[in-house]
Amino acid sequence: MLIKERIEGIFPEAGEIPAEARVTPLEQKDHLIDGRIKAWTGPRQEVYSPVCLRGRKGPERVRLGSYPLMTEKEALEALDAAAKAYDDGKGLWPTLSVEARIAHMEDFVWRMKEKRAEVVKLLMWEIGKSADDSAKEFDRTVEYISDTINALKELDRNSSRLSITQGIMAQIKRSPLGVVLCMGPYNYPLNETFTTLIPALLMGNTVVFKPPKYGVLLHRPLLEAFRDSFPKGVVNTLYGQGRRIIGPIMKTGKVNVLAFIGSSKVSDVLRVQHPAPHRLRCVLGLDAKNAGIVLPDADIDLAVSECITGALSYNGQRCTALKILFVHRSVQSEFIEKLVNGIEAVKLGMPWEPKVKITPLPEAEKPPYLAEVIADARKHGAKVINDCGGLTNGTFVYPAVVYPVSPKMRLWSEEQFGPVIPVVPFSDVKEPLKYVVESNFGQQVSVFGRDPDTIAAMTDTLVNQVSRVNINSQCQRGPDVFPFTGRKDSAEGTLSVSDALRVFSIRSLVAAKESDANRKLVRGILRGRKSKFLSTDFIL
Ligand code: G3H
Numbered sequence: 332m333l334i335k336e337r338i339e340g341i342f343p344e345a346g347e348i349p350a351e352a353r354v355t356p357l358e359q360k361d362h363l364i365d366g367r368i369k370a371w372t373g374p375r376q377e378v379y380s381p382v383c384l385r386g387r388k389g390p391e392r393v394r395l396g397s398y399p400l401m402t403e404k405e406a407l408e409a410l411d412a413a414a415k416a417y418d419d420g421k422g423l424w425p426t427l428s429v430e431a432r433i434a435h436m437e438d439f440v441w442r443m444k445e446k447r448a449e450v451v452k453l454l455m456w457e458i459g460k461s462a463d464d465s466a467k468e469f470d471r472t473v474e475y476i477s478d479t480i481n482a483l484k485e486l487d488r489n490s491s492r493l494s495i496t497q498g499i500m501a502q503i504k505r506s507p508l509g510v511v512l513c514m515g516p517y518n519y520p521l522n523e524t525f526t527t528l529i530p531a532l533l534m535g536n537t538v539v540f541k542p543p544k545y546g547v548l549l550h551r552p553l554l555e556a557f558r559d560s561f562p563k564g565v566v567n568t569l570y571g572q573g574r575r576i577i578g579p580i581m582k583t584g585k586v587n588v589l590a591f592i593g594s595s596k597v598s599d600v601l602r603v604q605h606p607a608p609h610r611l612r613c614v615l616g617l618d619a620k621n622a623g624i625v626l627p628d629a630d631i632d633l634a635v636s637e638c639i640t641g642a643l644s645y646n647g648q649r650c651t652a653l654k655i656l657f658v659h660r661s662v663q664s665e666f667i668e669k670l671v672n673g674i675e676a677v678k679l680g681m682p683w684e685p686k687v688k689i690t691p692l693p694e695a696e697k698p699p700y701l702a703e704v705i706a707d708a709r710k711h712g713a714k715v716i717n718d719c720g721g722l723t724n725g726t727f728v729y730p731a732v733v734y735p736v737s738p739k740m741r742l743w744s745e746e747q748f749g750p751v752i753p754v755v756p757f758s759d760v761k762e763p764l765k766y767v768v769e770s771n772f773g774q775q776v777s778v779f780g781r782d783p784d785t786i787a788a789m790t791d792t793l794v795n796q797v798s799r800v801n802i803n804s805q806c807q808r809g810p811d812v813f814p815f816t817g818r819k820d821s822a823e824g825t826l827s828v829s830d831a832l833r834v835f836s837i838r839s840l841v842a843a844k845e846s847d848a849n850r851k852l853v854r855g856i857l858r859g860r861k862s863k864f865l866s867t868d869f870i871l
Pocket of ligand 1: 518523649651806808809
């Protein structure tokens with residue numbers, strides 16, 4: 332079938348959706364606050380899927396349900412519940428032993444796993460992520476939790492002894508920071524929210540969490556698990572428009588850590604609302620415009636395959652996606668021909684279809700935005716060089732390869748976060764290096780080539796510009812034990828299984844001058860197991 336026909340007929344009729352993929356609308360009329368699931372009778376936000384049904388008047392989004400549209404009042408109540416549970420560090424949760432907190436978390440994971448099918452289906456429908464990738468997101472999150480638990484055990488074991496230096500005995504451990512506001516992005520609504528939420532909880536903080544704009548309902552099946560696994564007020568959920576509910580929370584000064592994955596513009600607005608910004612810790616995953624650099628001696632088949640996955644996985648809606656490709660002029664014809672052929676082979680369709688890669692987009696404003704940046708590139712001399720590139724049907728946009736892209740074009744510097752691949756030809760490697768140096772972003776880069784001298788020299792320059800240099804490989808966050816961060820406008824703080832435990836805690840120590848009286852006192856506390864902090868218990 333021609334690509335054009337495939338795109339025109341991309342959306343199914345209701346009867347064509349396979350039975351196992353069908354979804355029943357979920358009307359969420361409650362939220363989790365202070366240990367109970369409280370009924371909500373106020374206004375609700377309607378939720379529509381990026382998946383459309385073929386209708387007489389064109390594609391129509393499938394309605395998935397609704398969720399509470401909260402106001403400042405409920406936002407402040409959720410914050411107060413978290414602050415009360417923390418109780419200035421005196422609450423049950425922040426004073427619980429690490430071993431006991433781990434037991435609560437293990438109970439949560441067990442309950443969470445029971446909800447896998449429900450969560451995965453909602454994830455697929457709400458954000459249009461393929462069924463395979465939605466399942467992977469769930470499983471990766473479960474694995475992340477168990478890896479984090481193991482990392483915490485290790486951290487605790489390493490601090491289960493006293494050190495004696497210069498006549499001072501001390502025990503050094505990590506303590507919680509307070510109330511954490513967690514907000515994840517729509518492209519990984521479960522995983523990226525949980526990569527901050529879970530370590531924040533494990534370290535003894537209490538949490539208010541607000542799901543992203545898209546990917547809200549999928550959290551509903553987990554509310555009982557949160558309620559039943561943690562003491563009251565430790566986890567509180569918030570729904571609604573960020574502008575309305577997050578500003579008032581920040582202004583109270585009661586948020587100790589802002590864990591936010593989204594745009595730098597929004598994070599800047601949020602942090603300055605805090606009345607004492609120096610008290611606010613920020614853990615931020617922000618914008619990126621990762622470049623792929625294809626050198627003259629690159630293995631072109633490999634480079635093309637990595638660039639297609641890197642640029643188009645989940646339709647390019649990943650912060651780590653390759654968002655601009657620099658290709659050496661000596662190999663550009665071969666690279667472009669293979670890139671275009673490779674894209675033609677990528678499967679388009681509905682998220683439940685096996686092996687599908689290109690699916691509808693959740694943001695209503697994204698298709699017109701992508702059309703705008705493509706038109707802008709055309710105005711400045713570029714062309715869409717693949718058949719049907721950029722062709723749009725409702726929420727579906729077919730990938731566009733735009734060539735040659737130059738600094739005048741918006742695609743040069745804007746993060747498109749969608750299925751558009753800008754290609755820039757270059758003659759001297761200094762050109763892509765200059766691009767990376769001058770970019771406002773500094774997350775990752777991919778370099779494709781075979782010469783050890785060239786790759787080594789480029790690596791040494793690039794590691795001081797970005798936070799991960801990928802050799803003959805696409806950009807990506809995983810494995811999750813690796814540090815995930817960025818420079819410039821791309822991030823603040825580092826996340827990984829073990830780094831996240833550090834960013835949501837602070838080192839505290841108990842110290843005493845070595846004297847017979849102090850030795851006797853400390854020994855009494857340790858032997859009598861009188862303190863949870865001053866303790867040499869070893870988690871097995
Ligand atoms: O959107 C940003 C994600 O952290 C990317 O993760 O590279 O595993 O897709 P990923």
